[in-house]
Amino acid sequence: MDSRAEGTEVDGERIADPATDTFVAHRPLLFTVAYEMLGSAADAEDVLQETWLRWVEVDLARVLDHRAFLVRITTRQALNRLRAMKRRRETYVGPWLPEPLATTPDVAQAVELAESVSMAMMLVLETLSPTERAVFVLREVFDVGYEDIAAAVGKNAASVRQIAHRARKHVDARRPRKAVSATETRAALESFQRVLETGDLQGLLDVLAPEVVLVGDGGGIRRAARRPTVGADKVARFMIGALGKNDVPPSFAPTSVNGSPALLVRRGGEIDGVLAAHVSDGRITGLYYVRNPEKLHRVESETPLTLR
Template sequence: MVGIAHAGDDPFVVHRRLLFTVAYELLGSAADAEDVLQESWIRWSAVDASEIREPRAYLVRIVTRQALNHLRTVTRRREEYVGEWLPEPLLTSPDVADDVELAENLSIAMLTVLETLGPAERAVFVLREVFDMPYDEIADAVDKSPAAVRQIAHRAKSHVTARHPRVRVVRSEFEEVVGRLVAALNTGDLQGLMDVLAPDVVSVADGGGKARGAAQRPIVGADRVARYVIGGMAKAKGALAAVMTWVNGEPGIRMELDGQLLGVVSLAIEDGKVTRIFSIANPDKLGRLEVEAAVSR
């Protein structure tokens, strides 16, 4: 584990949760974020920490630059991905939801929107909107002038807002909607499922070509989504169960077949209805759902 031998007050260890969160927000992949932290640790180990005036800013700069380099590589890889690509989900503590801004920006819905930004725009948006970094520090991290960063930040925020309006959902309401959805799934209640879906709900599944039954294109409309979901569950060879869990700072659903993890579902909710369903069943992306991820701002 990165930095495990350097305990105490080593800045890299102190800020590791933050650094992981920065890398994950930029990449949408915990595995890639860990690779970036490993590369960043090597670079941090080569400098004289006593000469660094602001270790936190310096480390964020290193991680951001490494993540940007990594992002260019993974972007090409994702162009060859089978079906829809969704971020790698994280199991998070319910406490993460207490930081509303962090939870909102960690959500699968937000990370999916961030995928539509260019690398520099994504970095500027994340560092400014999620971590509230000053423009001059962001400029150092992305090798641009503060004036250019301000322009990029404005453009990126407008882009994200147009695709992901910030609709704040009270935690109790979110849990209530997810609870109703779980009950409908476990009983095969088609009408109960329809009742919790928005008429224009969109369901996106990521099976990576490895998960049987994962739709390779989005499904639109409450009736089509409900029938597809209930039909798929009826075909399951074994005991299929939906269990409420916490995914990326929000209530989500863990799907199990005979007690084994089959996939995870993240939701976007508005006015008490599910507007977006993100189903991640690619087995390569399910490794972070057994241990809570250490995230922070």
């Protein structure tokens, strides 16, 4: 958002500007929409800038529902960017993971929101086409009406209903089957942290589910496996080896990322990465290790997210 969004000041006093006030009021929602569609906070911010530039040209007197109109603009801009990002990701080095966000406590408490921005769900959304993802996010996450979605994605309402059904079926077949409490995830991560710090291989095997999958994202900048690692023994040995291959031992700090407990990994005081996890029946079934430094700018300052 450029300087015009800050409002106008006369003699040191800010003059109310309806366009600016409305945009600022809905900004957390618009950011959440863009982030869920893109999986990138940096790209979501660019989308908001583009949305703002179009919003200030709108005749507000002719807009019945400001929130719906802003969501429509945001969706269009995010959809355009998502199509371009899909092409860029074909040349991405190694697995791609969403940009992790340190989130406020209220996100973890809002179960629906926390699930929708979890690493596991964001990876499922990556398997949808851009239009399917936009329709699914707007309908299933933000409960936007079919007519409004149709206007946002450039389809008719009947087509949007079909796309929504197809996307829902696709996601349901791949999403985690069981909702897990933050308490259970935190307990599993605490155990995981303890055995990592001691290098206890057997202890690590006890924490990991037999079918656990580790996905690492170094973006070609930092060392990470070029493909997912599957199986408790392989994941345990990889984690102990990877975290030990340095003169400076790593330290771990509990944090909250994308609405779920996670671990912030540091070496020598510098952020090395973020470890998020999916837990089932008290054991870790999925590990997501983001090391790409270009994706670690929002892991210490909380980002407000909302569905409303």
